[in-house]
Amino acid sequence: MLYHLIEQQLHAALRQILPDAATAAVLVRPCADPNFGDYQTNALMALAKARKMNPRQLAADVVAKLDVREWCEPVEIAGAGFLNFRLRPAAVTAALRTARAAGHPFVARAASPRTVVVDFSSPNVAKPMHVGHIRSTILGDCLARTLRLLGHRVITDNHLGDWGTQFGKLLIGWKRHLDTAALRRDAIAEMERLYKLVNAASEADPAVLEAARQELVRLQAGDAENLAIWREMIALSQTQFDTIYARLGVKFDQTLGESFYNPRLRAVVAELVAKGIARESDGAQVVFFDDLPELKAHPTIVQKSDGGFNYTTTDLATLAYRLETWSPDEIIYVTDGRQQLHFRQVFAAFGRWQSAIPKLAHVWFGSILGEDGRPFKTRSGDTIKLADLLDEAEERALRVVSEKNPDLPPAGQREIARIVGLGAVKYQDLLPNRQSDYVFSWDKMLALSGNTAPYLQYAATRIQSIFRKGDIQNPEFGIQDSELSAAEELKLAKHLLNFGLVVEAVAEEYRPNYLCNYLYELAGHFTAFYEHCPVLKAGGADRARRLALCDLTGRVLRQGLGLLGIETPERM
RNA sequence: GCGCCCGUAGCUCAGUUGGAUAGAGCAUCUGCCUUCUAAGCAGAGGGUCCCGCGUUCGAGUCGCGGCGGGCGCGCCA
Numbered sequence: 001m002l003y004h005l006i007e008q009q010l011h012a013a014l015r016q017i018l019p020d021a022a023t024a025a026v027l028v029r030p031c032a033d034p035n036f037g038d039y040q041t042n043a044l045m046a047l048a049k050a051r052k053m054n055p056r057q058l059a060a061d062v063v064a065k066l067d068v069r070e071w072c073e074p075v076e077i078a079g080a081g082f083l084n085f086r087l088r089p090a091a092v093t094a095a096l097r098t099a100r101a102a103g104h105p106f107v108a109r110a111a112s113p114r115t116v117v118v119d120f121s122s123p124n125v126a127k128p129m130h131v132g133h134i135r136s137t138i139l140g141d142c143l144a145r146t147l148r149l150l151g152h153r154v155i156t157d158n159h160l161g162d163w164g165t166q167f168g169k170l171l172i173g174w175k176r177h178l179d180t181a182a183l184r185r186d187a188i189a190e191m192e193r194l195y196k197l198v199n200a201a202s203e204a205d206p207a208v209l210e211a212a213r214q215e216l217v218r219l220q221a222g223d224a225e226n227l228a229i230w231r232e233m234i235a236l237s238q239t240q241f242d243t244i245y246a247r248l249g250v251k252f253d254q255t256l257g258e259s260f261y262n263p264r265l266r267a268v269v270a271e272l273v274a275k276g277i278a279r280e281s282d283g284a285q286v287v288f289f290d291d292l293p294e295l296k297a298h299p300t301i302v303q304k305s306d307g308g309f310n311y312t313t314t315d316l317a318t319l320a321y322r323l324e325t326w327s328p329d330e331i332i333y334v335t336d337g338r339q340q341l342h343f344r345q346v347f348a349a350f351g352r353w354q355s356a357i358p359k360l361a362h363v364w365f366g367s368i369l370g371e372d373g374r375p376f377k378t379r380s381g382d383t384i385k386l387a388d389l390l391d392e393a394e395e396r397a398l399r400v401v402s403e404k405n406p407d408l409p410p411a412g413q414r415e416i417a418r419i420v421g422l423g424a425v426k427y428q429d430l431l432p433n434r435q436s437d438y439v440f441s442w443d444k445m446l447a448l449s450g451n452t453a454p455y456l457q458y459a460a461t462r463i464q465s466i467f468r469k470g471d472i473q474n475p476e477f478g479i480q481d482s483e484l485s486a487a488e489e490l491k492l493a494k495h496l497l498n499f500g501l502v503v504e505a506v507a508e509e510y511r512p513n514y515l516c517n518y519l520y521e522l523a524g525h526f527t528a529f530y531e532h533c534p535v536l537k538a539g540g541a542d543r544a545r546r547l548a549l550c551d552l553t554g555r556v557l558r559q560g561l562g563l564l565g566i567e568t569p570e571r572m
Numbered sequence: 573g574c575g576c577c578c579g580u581a582g583c584u585c586a587g588u589u590g591g592a593u594a595g596a597g598c599a600u601c602u603g604c605c606u607u608c609u610a611a612g613c614a615g616a617g618g619g620u621c622c623c624g625c626g627u628u629c630g631a632g633u634c635g636c637g638g639c640g641g642g643c644g645c646g647c648c649a
Contacts, residue, residue, distance in 0.1 A: 025589060033592070042591055045629085055629080079592055080629055124649085165648060258649090284647055297574065297645075304647040311649050338643055340576060366577080367643070404611065420611085431597095432585060435577070437642065443598095444584070449611055450597040451586095458611050466608050505588065517586070520596080527612070536608050550608095572611075 001108055001500055002095055003028045003039050006068050006085055010041060013065035017058070021047060028085070030498055037076065037084035038494055045081040055081030089483050092493050093545075096479050099496070100548060105555055106499035109151035117155045117322050118144045120334035121250070124161035125237040125257075126170055126191040129244050129386040131440060132336075135365045138429050138565060140334040141250045142512045143363070145563045150507055155326055158241075159318065160257030162234050168216030169198040172208065174229050175215075187236035220308070244386055248422070249565055261317040265309040268317045269302050277352050278302050287312075287349045300345040315346045316353065323354065330359040332510070337364040337435065363510040366437035389445065390422060396446050397421035397454075401572065416569045421446070423453035423566040430512040430564055451520050453566050456557060459523035460568045462530060463554040470536045472547065479548045480541050488529040492549060495525050499556050503563070512564060519560045526553050 011023040026043040044062060048055035059081040066075060071091040076084040099105035120140020123129050140156070147154045173194025182190040202209035219226040234257075245251070269285055272278035278285045283305030289295035302313045322331060333343060343362040351357055398417035405413060428445050432438055448454045484490045502518040505511070535546040558568045 027589065029588070031592095036592070040591090043589065045591075046589075049628085082592070161649070282646080286646065294575075299646065301646050306647080308647080310647070314649095336643095337577065339649085341644060342649085344576095364577095369642080400611065404609085433587090436585075437578075439584075441584085447598080452597085452611090454611055458609080462609060462612090469608055502588095509588080511588095513586075514588075517596085530608080531613055534608070571609080 001106070002071055002087065002091060002497055003030075003501060004108070006039060006071060009066060009068050010062070010083075013062050013067075014044075014047075016065045017061045018047070018051075030501070031084065034491075036078065036082070037086040039085040039087075041083045044083065048081060059083060087494065089490065092484065092490065092497070093479050095497055096493055096548065096552060099552060100479070104149065104559065105552055106496055107149060107503055107559075108500050113151045113153060114329040115153045115155070115326055116147050117157060117326060117328045117331045118147070118334070119157050119159050119332065120144075121245075121252075122159045122161060122335070123237075123241060124166070126166070126188070126195065126233050127237075128188045128192060128383075129241065130383040131386060131389055132368055132383070133386060134389070134425070134429055135336070135368075135434070136334045137245075137248065137250055138426050139363070139365060139434060139510075139512065140332075141248070141565050142430060142563060143332060143334070143507070143510055145565065146503060146507050146512070146515075149503065149559075149563060155254060155328070156252045157254040157256055157322075158252040160234075160237075160241075160255060162237075162257035163259040163262065163314075165216060166195065167219055167230060167233075168212035168214075169202065170195055170233065171215035171219060171226055171229060172212045173198040174233075183236075188240050191233060191236070244390075247390055248426075249567070256318075256321075258311070258314050261314050261321065264317040264321070265313045268313055268320065269309070272302060272316075272349075272353060275353065277349065287345070287352075289345070289348055292348060295344060295348055298341060298345060300342075300349065302349075312342070312346055312349070315342075316350055319346070319350050319357075319360075320354070323358065328358045330361065332361045332363055334363045334365070337366055340364055361510065363434070365434040369437055369439045384440070389425065392442065393421035393425045393446050394418050395421070397424065397448065400448055405572070416572050419567045419569045420448065420454050420457060420572060423457060423561070424448055426564060426566050427453035427456075427516060431516045433513055434511065451516075453561070453564075454572070456519050456523045456561055457566070457568050458572060459526050459530075460554055460557045460561070461570065461572050463526070463550045463557075464570055466535050466547075466550055470547075479545050484545070485542060486529070486533050488525070488532045489546070489549060492522075492525040492529045492553065495522055496552055496556055499560070506563075515560055515563060519557065519564075522553065522556065522560070526557075 007026070007028040010026060010028060014021055014023055014026060026041060026047070028039045028041050031037050031040045044059050045055045047053075048058040056077060059077045063075050063077060063083065068075065068085065071087060073086040073088060076086075078084055118140050120143075121133060121137040123133050144154050144156045170191065173191075177194055177197055179190060179193075182193070198208065198212060202212055215226060219230055238255075269278065272287065273285060278287045280286070281288075281299070284301045285303035286299045286301050288299040300312045301310060302316070303309055319331070322328060335343075340362065343360075347360045347362075350360070394414075394417050397420040398413060401408075401413045401417045401420065405416070408416070424446055428447065431451065484493055499518070499522075502514050506515050529549070533546055535543065535550060538546055561568055
């Protein structure tokens with residue numbers, strides 16, 4: 001990648017001037033304003049400041065030692081000490097030629113691949129998946145795909161909520177009120193009905209609450225009947241999850257729910273106690289963090305006073321299992337922001353328990369708010385089911401498709417509507433900064449114009465259309481030494497070069513919105529090119545080169561959308 | 573009370589080690605389909621980046637203090 005080569009040369013030059021400088025912080029980034037050039041570095045100013053040097057003088061000294069003639073016009077020193085690099089067109093065409101031969105154009109595989117566990121989605125058994133599950137699922141899937149493209153070994157794990165106190169109420173409901181016909185029709189809806197029924201009843205009648213507690217105790221003690229019912233509830237739920245995941249194109253390498261770790265919990269606590277990490281307090285076993293100021297006031301319980309375990313215990317057992325099973329370099333948790341304190345506690349406790357721990361990342365996202373700006377209530381009944389959201393998305397897309405393409409056969413229209421509708425939902429979810437709360441709105445979630453997936457898909461289909469119209473199957477076109485004659489070609493080409501930079505940033509900061517914005521800009525550059533530069537009607541070298549640009553743009557768009565988990569139709 | 577996050581155009585939001593003249597989409601307005609798909613393109617208007625002080629050559633970004641909102645804080649997950 002050109003920016004990387006420039007960066008390396010810059011580091012070499014800097015070492016000649018300041019041998020002890022930390023070059024890792026000296027980055028070459030795309031210019032904020034193309035008027036300044038293609039790439040810039042601002043780090044010399046910071047470096048000069050730290051050493052009380054004259055920044056412009058330092059810049060001049062470094063430039064004197066810097067040799068980037070192969071790729072750049074003469075380097076400019078601007079303002080307080082910016083270095084601006086402008087690519088030579090010949091270097092751009094050379095980079096495009098290299099990319100056309102590459103399996104994944106403009107993306108460099110990681111020099112040292114790492115093993116990364118990604119924990120995401122984690123829906124609860126016996127409950128419908130609702131809009132609240134979409135962010136974790138889509139975000140986690142995107143991060144997994146991104147890390148894989150960069151050459152890392154990724155293990156995705158769906159940590160199902162398949163154990164816990166809710167099963168007491170569910171068991172009561174199953175035994176007393178089960179409607180088997182309704183269960184056959186829609187198992188999740190029936191289980192949800194049972195839960196709500198018993199939940200309401202236990203609020204009114206303490207005897208029901210006590211009965212539910214007893215059922216839970218029997219389940220935990222291994223009662224055969226309760227275990228059988230519990231297993232059936234899991235199996236029925238898994239069918240629903242599988243349907244949703246198939247629709248979303250999300251795959252898991254592992255589905256190890258909370259219950260998988262039950263047999264390990266006692267030993268975890270025993271070890272924590274033996275090592276003096278946990279101690280008894282008010283009848284419970286508790287881990288205190290007296291030496292950590294931010295957690296001093298927030299101890300965490302690993303065994304309740306009634307002897308039961310909780311999610312901190314389960315999460316610690318899960319970490320230990322992952323460590324011994326896969327020896328990961330990193331474990332990523334994708335959950336909402338309300339669990340920040342919990343994960344700080346788990347990570348801190350785990351750090352005391354185990355000597356060598358991998359990088360632990362809690363990738364959190366904001367809450368979903370209702371249209372009124374109030375938090376979305378999960379228990380109040382007006383939760384929007386994920387399946388309904390996806391249905392609505394496909395229906396809205398179908399209306400547009402049938403209007404725009406009335407001549408396509410219905411099955412073709414539905415397939416396009418499926419890809420466009422699901423793409424719109426996913427993109428809308430990945431576009432905002434993940435840490436912002438978002439206000440749920442049908443219109444916003446399902447928008448099909450502007451900065452949306454359909455815009456990107458549309459650009460990709462226009463490219464496909466060119467190849468169809470030109471009847472170009474095995475393209476023998478290529479980029480000769482001819483110049484990129486139009487300004488739009490050069491802009492498009494230069495933007496393509498930065499794809500890998502963005503993919504790496506997504507993986508490093510766990511922020512797919514960087515990729516969304518990059519692809520939106522790419523599609524914008526392509527559209528400008530498309531409006532101004534005829535491809536099929538151009539002749540000779542222009543035509544060949546523009547076809548090559550179309551091909552590369554199409555590949556990057558499809559690859560980028562693929563990282564977001566979004567498909568691209570042939571036409572739309 | 574303590575902690576985390578947020579406050580940027582009418583609305584929804586971006587804003588990459590602090591960096592150059594703060595950007596999109598939607599909405600509004602003006603043009604563009606006889607040329608590879610108008611789900612598009614070109615252009616216009618629209619800003620006290622919540623307020624104040626500070627650090628800095630330079631602050632939407634960092635620090636401190638306010639104001640407003642969301643979330644969390646030992647036996648749910």
